[in-house]
Amino acid sequence: MMDLSVEISKYPLNENYIPIIKDFIDRLNTYPKITVLTNTMSTQVFGEFDEVMKAISTELKGSFAQEVKQVMVMKFINSDLRPK
Numbered sequence: 001m002m003d004l005s006v007e008i009s010k011y012p013l014n015e016n017y018i019p020i021i022k023d024f025i026d027r028l029n030t031y032p033k034i035t036v037l038t039n040t041m042s043t044q045v046f047g048e049f050d051e052v053m054k055a056i057s058t059e060l061k062g063s064f065a066q067e068v069k070q071v072m073v074m075k076f077i078n079s080d081l082r083p084k
Contacts, residue, residue: 002049003080006056009042010063011071020070024063031055035082046082 012020025043028036034047034055045052056074063070 002078004045004047004049004052005077005079005081006045006052007042007075008045008056009073011073013069013071020063020066020068024059027059027062028055037082044082046080049078 010021010024011017014020025036025038028034028043028045031051031054033051034045037044037046045056060072063072
């Protein structure tokens with residue numbers, strides 16, 4: 001099993017950006033096999049590689065299907081770096 005940590009920053013190109021970001025985070029939080037931590041700068045996702053990638057891929061596609069243009073910046077590391 002390979003653990004994965006991902007840091008995500010989402011930038012909707014819209015004046016009403018907070019609900020768009022919150023919706024993305026809320027959808028990530030529906031996956032019971034991953035851990036999602038948020039702060040004012042980014043969202044971090046931790047878990048087993050396939051579970052994390054499945055959640056991110058599904059929700060990224062859902063976000064991009066919305067009418068709002070948006071930028072997503074992600075950093076990946078092949079280790080579990082969640083705070084202890």
